[in-house]
Amino acid sequence: MELTEEKLDERHLDEREVVDVVVRFAGDSGDGMQLTGANFTLATALYGNDLSTFPDFPAEIRAPVGATFGVSAFQIYFGSEDVTTAGDALDVLVAMNPAALATNLANVVDGGLVIADRGAFTAKNLAKAGYAANPLDDGSLAGHRLLDIDISAQALAAAEPFGLGHKASLRCKNMWTLGLVMWLFDRDLGATVNNLKTKFAKRPEIAGANIAALNAGHAFGETAELPSGIHVYRVPQARSAPGLYRNVTGTQALAWGLLAGAELSGIELLFASYPITPASNLLHELSNRGDFRVGTFQAEDEIAAVCTAIGASFAGSLGVTSSAGPGVALKSEGMSLAISTELPLLVIDTQRGGPSTGLPTKTEQSDLNMALFGRHGDTPLPVIAPATPPECFDMAREAVRLATGYMTPVMLLSDGYLANAAERWRIPRVEDLARTPVKFAGDSGEFRPSRRDPQSLARNWARPGTPGLEHRIGGIESDHDSGNISYEPANHQRMTDLRQAKIAGIAHDIPSQEVDQGAASGKLAVVGWGSTYGAIHQGVKRARGEGHDVSHIHVRHLCPLPRNLGELLGGFDAVLVPEMNTGQFARLLRAEYLLDVESLGKVSGQPFKIGEILAAIHAKCRKEGPAQ
Amino acid sequence: MELTEEKLDERHLDEREVVDVVVRFAGDSGDGMQLTGANFTLATALYGNDLSTFPDFPAEIRAPVGATFGVSAFQIYFGSEDVTTAGDALDVLVAMNPAALATNLANVVDGGLVIADRGAFTAKNLAKAGYAANPLDDGSLAGHRLLDIDISAQALAAAEPFGLGHKASLRCKNMWTLGLVMWLFDRDLGATVNNLKTKFAKRPEIAGANIAALNAGHAFGETAELPSGIHVYRVPQARSAPGLYRNVTGTQALAWGLLAGAELSGIELLFASYPITPASNLLHELSNRGDFRVGTFQAEDEIAAVCTAIGASFAGSLGVTSSAGPGVALKSEGMSLAISTELPLLVIDTQRGGPSTGLPTKTEQSDLNMALFGRHGDTPLPVIAPATPPECFDMAREAVRLATGYMTPVMLLSDGYLANAAERWRIPRVEDLARTPVKFAGDSGEFRPSRRDPQSLARNWARPGTPGLEHRIGGIESDHDSGNISYEPANHQRMTDLRQAKIAGIAHDIPSQEVDQGAASGKLAVVGWGSTYGAIHQGVKRARGEGHDVSHIHVRHLCPLPRNLGELLGGFDAVLVPEMNTGQFARLLRAEYLLDVESLGKVSGQPFKIGEILAAIHAKCRKEGPAQ
Amino acid sequence: MNQANLTLKDFASDQEVRWCPGCGDYAILKTVQKLLPTLGRPRENQVFVSGIGCSSRFPYYMNTYGFHTIHGRAPAIATGVKLANPELDVWVITGDGDGLSIGGNHMMHTLRRNLDLQILLFNNEIYGLTKGQYSPTSRLGTRSPSSPAGSIDPPLSPCAVALGAGGAFVARSIDTHAKHLSAVIGAGHAHKGTAFIEILQNCPIYNDGIFEPVKDRATAPDFRVEVEHGKPIVFGRDGEKAIRLDRERLCLEVTGADAEDVLVHDESNPVLAQLLAAMGGPGFPIAIGVLYRHRQPSFDEEFSRRKGKSKEGNLAALLQSGNTWVVD
Amino acid sequence: MNQANLTLKDFASDQEVRWCPGCGDYAILKTVQKLLPTLGRPRENQVFVSGIGCSSRFPYYMNTYGFHTIHGRAPAIATGVKLANPELDVWVITGDGDGLSIGGNHMMHTLRRNLDLQILLFNNEIYGLTKGQYSPTSRLGTRSPSSPAGSIDPPLSPCAVALGAGGAFVARSIDTHAKHLSAVIGAGHAHKGTAFIEILQNCPIYNDGIFEPVKDRATAPDFRVEVEHGKPIVFGRDGEKAIRLDRERLCLEVTGADAEDVLVHDESNPVLAQLLAAMGGPGFPIAIGVLYRHRQPSFDEEFSRRKGKSKEGNLAALLQSGNTWVVD
């Protein structure tokens, strides 16, 4: 199906009270936009809004000042309920320089607010951004609300008393801007002030200057004469279940889920990895966690990483490895070994734009085929995919459960968007989390590595160091009964069948597929997996609001698929699968259920917009008949 | 579908003239069975029979004498027409020792002939083969024709005059046996005599002893009183198109096809590989061909091999690399680079039993999924598979044509059976082979690596060393127009679509799918790919002979599929896909055409038997209604 | 099981040994099976990890824990085993192809990290299992199925590579020289850190006799020299020859055993180790024994120290760390 | 184009250079762009092949043939380029991560084969592109996102690895030391065989200043020494210090420039090369310049000789070789 977009033309800022808002902070890499966004996010969370955020880094480490390709941005979508994406279009754009404006303006809604640092709109910067004339002056922003302030000057003034010198004082301009935006949405400055004090505990003059700038920005909003139509907007608090909350990124939640999984299973993790964008953060996150049941190992390459993990699993830990597409491709021979020797293993793929080096900092879901089929021989393994940042916590634990419970490698698919996006999370109580204890073979009775649990078909697991359980395993086909090498034709067939049956059997041990939104049968099912959740959720919600008979089904277990999925999908006249690839999951469903599943592919390195999902639903409903 | 077998109970030896016969020579690795088989094959070809052969090596390099796991065998199926497999069951078994008998007897048809060297049925050898009593004496061979001769003694006697000493004289027993079997089928000894003279040109006494043994074996058949029912069998000559013929293995034909492809395209090949069973023979074959347009390079590993090939392609040669499953898995990251940079490349996978190290010396087709889907990102490439040893010659040329014509990596799938099996081949005249010349970009006009042929969508190819065409390529997404790095979302979508369209477009440039046997629509289509051709051909032929409405369709282009395939298959009530994996091609057809294609999987390391195909057809026809 | 009473038999598995008749691997297997009971370490703590190759079948024949993995990756897998459980004695069994061709990178990095492993590299200068192609240690001009006109790649010297990678225990021995081999492997086991041991191994099928001069009783005294720390480097049938170092030109020379400046082996000197590793060629013996030994912290010691605090972390506290808020 | 008239500008592509401000890569780029027109070789015969990393962006900025490939594999891809067309000058651009971590094996085997390539390894002792994790050349204790408490793996010495692999041209230079760098690269280009050149490169973002002592005008004379064949190894602000070799203990020492036994550099001596490659640490300067140079046949020369007969083969004759028969 052709990808088109519908503009969600929501002129939020025309009202004083708005349901939800999208704000984007954009500037040079050195402008501190990520820090600004993080503090605004925290204030927003404390205010009580639901929210979703996404940092958007440039590919270059440090681009020259003022370059369009060096723009670093942080986007936040917040509102009074059910926020699940970082937003399609911008209500507010903070542009710290011309490049930031040039690269983001097209995304601002009509009547949206642009806050620009006039001080940075110098001739040089304008030229770098490709502007012939200054857009702040030539009327090209007429359709928008505009706040053009010499923020640089304002920040310098606010920082002056702290005697930092020009360059360091100028660095406070992001806090000045933050103060202003805080005022705009009635957010409290307290948490940011505390953060600044902690961060610069050893440099109180820097903390002071930043806090002064923050306050000055806020005061500016309160006192200055602003153009009409710019004022404080109220975003009502979200209705949320009671509990303790925090913000969490996909990577954080994944890391913590692994730690929780280890603790709940009573097993040690060995996390072996080789850096690669956007997967490295998981390595970084866990490298700090030596006080938990995890050791981290930076290997010489991805092959060594997966092999080290496999070695750890042989020795009775759970080996975990993590990479992005190019690195996961290199792990495939190792994974085949783990399948053949039936060792637990966790492979986490944080997908990015492909093929080859592709678009390393962008998001995509195009490694699904590789996860399912990318190994030599018949090599089934479970593949799972969390849908949201908080869900990464649960799916990491699920991966640990499946790997150790079935003695199998498990692939968990994340992506560049999911890894970096943050959402509100109601922190679970550790006591409430299900325990999934691992059992090792004991030293009683005659031991064979090939003995299996009749239910799960998992072979038993003997830890080296246990007297009496000495045994050998390897990647040559092994005899079903003795576990020794076997070249017997019938045995190879039997073992192949067994490997299939073991993985297929997991379908009995996972939740049956539920419908996320809408009826369990009807005209159209929009079926997603992974990080497309948020956009599909919103798109379906809006379409349903318009009266369309459409449901949202989101699949977390991609292999084996939930047992009821075929029947469920069969109950719809049409099935549409939006995914950030050329239709890989759609193809899986077609082969599996012989349903004429349609693919809505997007391969641009960008997540789906709500408007794209909505447009596809509209197109589909037009084709299939009028809304009911 | 469940795999079962039907015994093709053809008691060929009950007649004096027989349509076809299966002979298997089996003995210790040191017994020279491969040489024996090769000479018998040549005599059979010269006699004018159609034939198909398969050597069956043990996994061990040199097993201890007399061990069952050390049995080396050579099987030949020959007849008066249309021989396409090495045969299901044995009409004649030559067992040079008890181990050879023990491991092969079950495969001999009732009334089949067993020729055994009584001299090797010593207590020690019997014990090693697991016999409590001597099967030559205890009546256990009663259902068979038996020729038990002290071949060792006969050979010693024949070799005596040449003064070689005991050990070397004993080595002549295979030639003695060959002489006897030659007599049995009225074959001429001349070619073998010549071969022996050439082989032992420097050791005339060895040549002499072997020739004497050969003649003695033949004379024994002519003169000795043989048990009733054992006599000379006449196998009528095959009716063949006129021309020059030879025997050729899949590996040989593949190697020669590559050389021919290079010559016909006017391009140099760089063949870079790392040894692995059963792919190494292709490296060996080409390492001897320095006088053709091919350089061979033994790399340090498979990754280096594929990368060296890619480098050669960048430099204006055609890079070719070859491996089996574990090695091809390692090449996947490199292949993704070649797809992204649109360089020609040929990857040949001689599939073996998997997963992991699996069954290295056995055959399987379980790398299809990997070939189609085993890379990160959306990475389409053409996948083709020859069906018979002679066809390897044509498909190798086809691979060269596609790779250079479309600037794309191509995967060619062979397997352990196809690589080692030999069939009769009518040698084509080189003048008759189609030329597929490669065009390089010239130095006229403004050059961009991204410029493409509007028809094929292939980008143009500039050879380093050409003045004025200096340019850079790489694995980061490149701009559709300029070829420079581009992180533009819309461009990535466009390039992704382009890569899909380029490969999909090849469907217009390949033959449409034909029906190998039977009608173009009907009750049942048996659809195969690769080396299963022979068994399916025979199975369908027999079923059709019995009056069943069944057709055989064999697919050579697996990606893209022939344009008419969907429609063709849609014309059958049922589609059955026998393949040596758990149903990978069947799944592809299901997803592609939404037809309820059924899989007949065999994963035992062994090729299909005709009887297995036949049984499946019977089962299917029973289900679908009586034969018409 | 009482460790003290274990014998060779206790270390032999029930699997039939399937190397070719006459293969040097048999001798190495016997030596290791005989050595292990004498090391005073529990059998259940012994783990043999191998890649793919004839040599890599080794673990199947040891009645210990064993893992026959994939081609070239044994050092990486062994690293995982050791990091997961540093109590284990981890042995890597590899070949010249497995360990230096496809597996060269893991070999290099394992040596650099100095993980406490024993690496036994069976060097037969050929790819045995795949039927005899030349390997990265094959001599120039080696004719093989993939180099019918003779190989053109200069070979690697395994010990030189190990030293270049920073290996802290580098030794060489010979398959059938049981006493020497046993002593060298024992020393490697005693060394805390990566012990790299090259074992010259005959492949009678594909590369027969290449080490014959250093193995044959008659010729060996002229073609090999056993170096020992603190001892002069003397060889020859009657110990009549010796090695001296030309300290000006920095190269080794053959001299008489009675010369004044016979070189005394110092296994702590890396320069000497490099010279001895490279020694060979016309007139020179090759050196066997411990060429280099240098104690330095092993990676697993450091790793364990870091991991020491494991399990002290409080999960609930982690989940609640940083900024949180309550909705009631 | 008339090669003789080419200048630096002709070797600069139209792509905007995108390294961080202050990155040492800029200086190397300029040096190479300036050097190439002086080599007397056609521009169209220059091919730059790189892996992945900041350094590996290099080929984009050269107006020559260029291939930005995948992580660690540049030497293998360059091998293919050179074998396909030995007329080309093939340059490999790589980093400490690209060339020695993931790519260590190809590096080693390329050096061993002695293919005629120039390998420039930009050693900033860090993974720049992936935002600053420690690399295999990072010093012990390096704090980075993946080693927050300090790294525990001893680093590799690139030149030592190259020598261990049998490298026949091994040199070291410094990003901003343009004259020296240019001379060393020029020498590498002139060398027939693999020229391995380690370039100490500053990454101001993730590993700023690690080479400051050897780069800073004030401190450099004490911290580095330029070795030249046949010249005494002398350093210090006033050339007052020198290196001598303790020929008994086989180790280097710092002495006065007026000492009698100042070491004279001999680039043909592998032992000396190893000593100089390893030189460093408290009190010692590091050596820059050509540490080792040894002419031996290059792989591509041998390969081409073998391939010489190409196209002589007759296809029809091949297809009809061996046993055939006619059916009429």
Ligand SMILES: Cc1ncc(C[n+]2csc(CCOP(=O)(O)OP(=O)(O)O)c2C)c(N)n1
């Ligand atoms: C990924 C992969 N590539 C190639 C092979 C084929 N292979 C198996 S063993 C081997 C070489 C063995 O040589 P070596 O390590 O010297 O062992 P040897 O047999 O000589 O003891 C090769 C190339 C494989 N099994 N897996």
Ligand SMILES: Cc1ncc(C[n+]2csc(CCOP(=O)(O)OP(=O)(O)O)c2C)c(N)n1
């Ligand atoms: C297969 C693969 N693994 C990992 C990466 C991620 N990666 C890119 S560059 C790099 C390291 C770069 O370090 P170095 O070679 O030292 O180059 P520098 O950036 O420091 O110049 C890594 C780990 C990748 N692109 N591909």
Ligand code: SF4
């Ligand atoms: S091929 Fe060589 S190395 Fe392998 S088992 Fe046989 S003799 Fe030993």
Ligand code: SF4
């Ligand atoms: S990160 Fe470091 S090495 Fe990379 S471009 Fe920036 S300064 Fe240079």
Ligand SMILES: [Mg+2]
């Ligand atoms: Mg070997």
Ligand SMILES: [Mg+2]
């Ligand atoms: Mg670096």
